[in-house]
Each structure stands twice: as structure tokens, then as C-alpha cells.
Amino acid sequence: MRAWVVDRPGPMAGGPLVEASLPEPEPGPGEVRVRVEACGVCRTDLHLALGELAPRRPRTVPGHEVVGVVDALGDGAGRFAPGDRVGIAWLRGTCGRCRFCRTGRENLCPDAAFTGWDADGGYAELAVVPEAYAYRLPADADAVALAPLLCAGIVGYRALKRAELPPGGRLGIYGFGASAHVVAQVAIGQGARVHVLTRSAAARALALELGAASAGPAADGPPEPLDSAVLFAPAGALVPVAMRALDAGGTLAVAGIHLSDVPGLDYQAELFRERRLLSVTANTRADGEEFLRLAAALRVRPTVDPRPLAGADRALADLAADRITGAAVLVTG
Ligand SMILES: [Zn+2]
Numbered sequence: 001m002r003a004w005v006v007d008r009p010g011p012m013a014g015g016p017l018v019e020a021s022l023p024e025p026e027p028g029p030g031e032v033r034v035r036v037e038a039c040g041v042c043r044t045d046l047h048l049a050l051g052e053l054a055p056r057r058p059r060t061v062p063g064h065e066v067v068g069v070v071d072a073l074g075d076g077a078g079r080f081a082p083g084d085r086v087g088i089a090w091l092r093g094t095c096g097r098c099r100f101c102r103t104g105r106e107n108l109c110p111d112a113a114f115t116g117w118d119a120d121g122g123y124a125e126l127a128v129v130p131e132a133y134a135y136r137l138p139a140d141a142d143a144v145a146l147a148p149l150l151c152a153g154i155v156g157y158r159a160l161k162r163a164e165l166p167p168g169g170r171l172g173i174y175g176f177g178a179s180a181h182v183v184a185q186v187a188i189g190q191g192a193r194v195h196v197l198t199r200s201a202a203a204r205a206l207a208l209e210l211g212a213a214s215a216g217p218a219a220d221g222p223p224e225p226l227d228s229a230v231l232f233a234p235a236g237a238l239v240p241v242a243m244r245a246l247d248a249g250g251t252l253a254v255a256g257i258h259l260s261d262v263p264g265l266d267y268q269a270e271l272f273r274e275r276r277l278l279s280v281t282a283n284t285r286a287d288g289e290e291f292l293r294l295a296a297a298l299r300v301r302p303t304v305d306p307r308p309l310a311g312a313d314r315a316l317a318d319l320a321a322d323r324i325t326g327a328a329v330l331v332t333g
């Protein structure tokens with residue numbers, strides 16, 4: 001099958017992602033094989049290609065926003081039937097026994113396994129997944145529009161939950177890429193007043209189109225104090241900026257898996273008065289199921305930039321250079 005692998009992680013100019021012809025994967029016990037229809041391009045794929053996240057195995061196929069149709073069942077797999085449409089996301093395994101798994105926090109399991117890092121992902125014609133970690137997806141929806149929901153959407157949604165936005169509250173969103181523009185739609189759909197802070201003029205225009213109350217550069221600050229904020233931009237320098245914009249008792253959730261160093265905080269101006277700063281790590285399956293139901297009910301519609309599977313390297317380079325508005329999605333077959 002046609003696929004892409006991360007060969008030698010490093011700068012995009014060195015071509016870390018290479019096209020490869022791989023044997024068709026066979027589903028193991030409890031796994032299903034999926035014929036890929038579409039796979040979203042996530043910033044984590046870029047961190048892996050650049051070597052900012054160390055590879056866990058050589059020549060791994062990236063991609064963890066996979067929409068496809070089940071075409072083969074491993075031994076004992078029975079949750080899905082051939083022909084069912086499913087999604088494969090970032091989290092693909094947990095131990096089920098540790099204190100995190102036993103207390104509803106499987107996202108923190110030290111033995112968690114991830115698609116496109118510990119196992120091959122969806123920049124390919126076929127992918128396998130343990131059926132217990134797949135999501136059932138509607139057969140009648142557009143595969144390309146579903147793909148970004150599987151990581152950008154699910155992990156962004158966990159960040160929104162961690163930010164504890166009160167009903168009808170004031171939310172700041174720093175950075176406005178794939179994840180942020182999905183989360184903004186959820187928050188607006190639930191009645192929040194959303195302020196988007198980003199340097200990209202195209203992203204600011206998209207934010208206003210989606211119903212944001214304001215959109216401007218981060219340095220200018222939002223037009224009112226924030227109850228909650230989510231930092232999507234992988235820029236630690238924005239942490240103090242966002243903390244300063246919070247009202248007393250407000251919470252900033254940092255959504256990224258990779259962040260540049262966070263500078264020191266001015267205690268009085270940026271942390272005192274019970275402001276809270278916290279991080280977000282992946283998601284639980286419960287987050288995923290909850291978000292996918294909510295996204296369907298609120299008619300969340302990602303802005304997509306579809307690319308052929310053959311253009312995966314260019315899509316990643318465009319993401320690196322901030323040339324994508326919304327979410328890039330590889331269309332397979
Ligand atoms: Zn565990």
C-alpha cells in the first residue's frame with residue numbers, strides 16, 4: 001500500500017517525511033483494519049517529523065485523525081462489522097490497571113499508546129486499530145469534514161473542559177488553527193462570548209465569520225477580562241500574556257503537546273487573585289465520545305484544506321509555515 005513514513009526526523013528542508021510502499025497491515029487480536037478515506041494533518045505530526053517529539057519506533061506512519069471503513073476483523077473483534085465507518089484517534093491503548101486508568105483519567109496512563117507514534121497511523125491507504133479505541137462515525141457525513149474532529153476536535157474539547165468556562169462566560173482563544181476553530185464553534189454554540197487572539201489576519205477573519213465576539217492580535221489583549229482561556233499556539237511566551245487577560249478566578253488551559261519555554265510570571269499581575277494555569281494531556285475515550293456527540297448536535301463544521309495523500313509532505317510544510325487556514329486533510333483513494 002501507499003504510505004508516508006517519518007524517516008529521519010529534522011527540519012522540513014531535509015525531507016523528514018518520505019513516501020513508501022508498505023505491506024498491507026493485518027489486524028491482530030481485537031483489532032480492526034480500516035480502509036482510509038481521509039486523515040487530518042495535526043500539529044503533532046509536524047512535531048514528530050521535526051524531531052521535537054522523539055520517535056518511539058523507526059519509520060512510523062504518522063496521522064491520527066483517520067476516517068475510514070472497516071474492511072477486516074482480527075480474532076475476537078466484534079464491535080464493528082465490515083463496512084462500518086470508524087475513526088482512529090491519537091489514544092490507541094491504555095493499561096486499564098494503573099491509578100489513572102482506574103479513576104477516569106486514562107489520558108494520564110504511563111503505558112498509554114498513541115497512533116502515529118507507537119503504531120502506524122493514517123497517512124496510508126490502510127490502518128489498523130484496537131477496536132476498543134475506535135469511534136463509530138456517521139456513514140452519511142463528509143469524511144473530510146469528520147477527520148479534524150478526531151484530534152483537533154477531541155483534544156481541543158478536553159482543553160475547553162479543563163478551562164472550566166462558566167455558562168455564558170467569556171472565553172479567550174490564543175492561536176486559531178485546526179483545534180481552536182473547532183473549539184470556538186462548540187463554545188459559541190453553547191452560548192459563550194469568544195475572543196480570538198492571533199497574529200494571522202486570515203484566521204481572525206475566519207473567527208469573526210464563525211461568530212467570535214472579537215478577533216485581534218494577542219498583544220492588544222481581549223476587549224474584556226476573561227473567565228477562561230485556552231492557549232493553542234505552541235508559544236510559551238503567550239502564557240503571561242494570557243494570564244494577564246484573565247479575570248480573578250480565571251483559568252488558562254494550555255492545549256499543546258509541545259510548547260516553547262514559559263517565561264517567568266509577574267505574581268501580582270499574572271497569577272494572584274486565584275488565577276489558575278494548567279496543561280492538557282491528550283484525552284480519554286469518554287471525552288471523545290462526548291465531543292463527537294456534541295459536534296454533531298451543534299453542527300460543528302471544520303474549515304478544511306483537502307490535499308491528496310501524495311501531497312502529505314507539502315501539507316506538513318504548509319502547516320510549518322502557517323500557510324493553512326483551518327485544518328489540512330489528506331484525502332485517500
Ligand atoms: Zn493505565
Ligand SMILES: [Zn+2]
Nearest residue numbers: 042044151152
Ligand atoms: Zn493531534
